[in-house]
Amino acid sequence: MLKTGILGGGQLGRMLLQAAANYPVETFVLENDDECPAAHLCHHFTKGDIKNFDSVYNFGKGLDAITIEIENVNVEALEKLEAEGVKIYPRPSVLKIIKNKIRQKEYYCQHRIPTADFIITNKLEDLNQQEKFLPAVHKLGEGGYDGRGVQLIKSKEDLARGFDVPAVLEKMITIQKEIAQMVAVNEKGDTALYPPVEMLFDPVLNLLDYQLCPAELSTQTLYKVEAIAMAVVKNFQSPGIFAVEMFVDKSGDVFVNETAPRVHNSGHHSIEAHYSSQFDMLWRIMLDYPLGNTDAILPSIMVNIIGTEGYSGPVKYEGLDEVLKIENAFVHLYGKKETRPGRKMGHVTIISKEKQDLLHKSNKVKRILQAKT
């Protein structure tokens, strides 16, 4: 059995391990918290820091393959492991580009991939000189995740909220739609595209609110989305699964926002709504099986269950019974013991032929299901 390690033990690891149990594979997880969502679902759990060279290197020695749950891992250890023959999904060279937003923007420019105009700021002082560039979004070079490390800088008054470390100041685009396109790439370079999804965000927490699949796009925009996502992924020259997040503006132009070189929140609906889920697909890639079928079984909508504002502590779910009664809803709770405002506690996928049915039920879920204490 292939020995495969996952760096990180959150919900992505959890769902990867649920899918792993369909195949003969021996699983390993490295994570600091031995009560994390994925800890009990692997064959071998190692407590350790995914950002530390020695932890990652010692974890990875003797494994056949490694994948990640988050970009913020020790890339140097992965490079050494790769040199020693361990397969890394995605390749460390990709992680180096992705985990630093400055390098990521430079990558898009280098490969002529459309992305919002930007300026690199090394300290707050640099930012203060960019009043004319506003409104813009200030993004931390390294270490941002899930809404942390991103600041809206609409006007001069907001400048002080920027980052005093290397960061990207990105011109704000008048977004008509936000799209995520998942792409799977195997060792041979064969690719498979999932139907793109359309995302709506909570403007306060900058967390995904719900996502519709397939996205409603004109044929022309769909082609652009697919072509751009393919360009992003092909140039990485790495097997793996990738979520390319894009903006579509009012004139139908498409800009890459950022790329996640891993299983991603925007692919959760694929567990029930697609023949091969993003998790299934990554195992197929790592096990050198044929790529799966990315077609939708039915259209779907996905709602994140995030910790309700004002509640921190041991979680109690309000409205869970009512949501579990919804006929075509699939509930995933990640088994996190503690909730805090904005924390991803689970998600609900709804599948249906009717868009109205999807919207109605997802609104119901959002309204009634609360992670409180």
Added chain:
Amino acid sequence: MLKTGILGGGQLGRMLLQAAANYPVETFVLENDDECPAAHLCHHFTKGDIKNFDSVYNFGKGLDAITIEIENVNVEALEKLEAEGVKIYPRPSVLKIIKNKIRQKEYYCQHRIPTADFIITNKLEDLNQQEKFLPAVHKLGEGGYDGRGVQLIKSKEDLARGFDVPAVLEKMITIQKEIAQMVAVNEKGDTALYPPVEMLFDPVLNLLDYQLCPAELSTQTLYKVEAIAMAVVKNFQSPGIFAVEMFVDKSGDVFVNETAPRVHNSGHHSIEAHYSSQFDMLWRIMLDYPLGNTDAILPSIMVNIIGTEGYSGPVKYEGLDEVLKIENAFVHLYGKKETRPGRKMGHVTIISKEKQDLLHKSNKVKRILQAKT
């Protein structure tokens, strides 16, 4: 989090634990083999004998709920645990009836549930006097499983192949169809019926060959199947999930063959083909959530992957790549290291609107996918 134990760590436990990871539940498994398919997917694994009173009792003390993967467990320990407040799914009183085929047949008679005529034989000598009752099937009272403990006694010459211990001699029915009906029952006694499935068996190994969902039945026969299954389950007065296996003869009469008071091979297709799978459903029952939706998303067919005749030892799958390329097929391999003839190594579910597509693809799977060494 509810502490829930599973007696047995085979593929049913494995798939139960895959489904458990959608909900907040702490899982425990008792099984003699610490490399069994379910061992690594629970929070707490205990190595021990599910047939031994002390192992089961010590495992169950302190748990909130227990379910089973196989009937052949220590029922006395479960009775003591039940008396001490642990919820058992199904209740030990049901297990007592089911695990002994003689008691099971008597139960059907007592509740006027149609079942094939039978004679109880205590030793081989009793059987030898039943020449006139042939052709018949001789079933071991206790301990039979998956084709073990069942003998066809077609004529006088076969009598010596019977069991020399308490057993049931069941008159052979001219079977037109073999049906399995899954029924879910919660604590309040609410029930949910899955669409019945139609099964075809390998006549040599007496193992399930493939199963089609929904079964093709006249409306009248469907009503009979549902009513009989409900009568079987309601009289148990126990929450849980139940698979009632039935024969339909040429005149459309329905007879109960046997009942499994647990998740069952005949419900595997429900993972992908139904809104709430049998595994999801059992967690809903144990967690006191609302019953799930038993509707089919699409019709389906399920093929068991059984160890190819003539091969014993570390398994290698032949044809796996070709099967993984089939567009609407879902492959489940149970992670068993060794194959032997007839051993259940995995299953493949195919979903499609078209019956012809299901049949064509399932035949392809059966032909090309082999568990060899």
